[in-house]
Amino acid sequence: MGAIRDRDTHLCHRCGVTSPTVRGRGRIDLMTRFCETCWNVFANEMAVTDGATAPQRPDTDPDDVSWIEPPICSRCGAFVRIYPTTYDRWVSLATVEMPAKAVPEPFRWRLMRLPDLSRVTTEIVAVRVRGVDPLPGEPVVPAHRMMCVPEWGEL
Structure with a gap:
């Protein structure tokens, strides 16, 4: 067998x-x-559906002690947080958490710490909130594309 x-x-x-x-x-x-x-094919389909189309963060040298600025959105100029998803693609998230009732369903994300053998968190991934709706007051992280407002010149 x-x-x-x-x-x-x-x-x-x-x-x-x-x-x-x-x-x-x-x-x-x-x-x-x-x-x-x-x-x-599967991961790309998921990424397009979820809006996880951000470029991957560059790898940093662990010995480099220079300050790393958060990425800035090229459309609106706001800071964004870029996290890997559970299916190895990257998503741009807003820098604030909001109550679930204020974020439309397709834009709700949560950050999850991946379990490791040590107690130190080594990786955080973004997980789309699906299946069970969160309570209206539960905090979720909105996708940056929901919050992105282009400058008035682009409109």
Whole structure:
């Protein structure tokens, strides 16, 4: 019976192809097992649906002690927070939390600390609020695109 299970470990859940690129994907409990091609299609579709189309933050040198400014939105000039999503794409979030009743459903996000072996938080990811609606007073982080107001010259 072990041989049957071993054979399925490299089977893509989307296309059904056996490939060495098949592995658990996603940042929380390895959401599913996809090959590289199917994962990119799936993650890109999710990103477009959720509005998670921000560019990835540049990697910083751990030995560099210079100050790092938060990114600035090119349309409105406001500070934004850029976080990875659970499906390895990046989203621009507002710098403030708001009550859920003030944020339309498609723009609600929460920040989640990923569990690690140590007590020190090593990574925070953005998770879209779906399924169960939060209570009206619960804090959520709105997507920056909800708050983004272009300058009057662009209108």
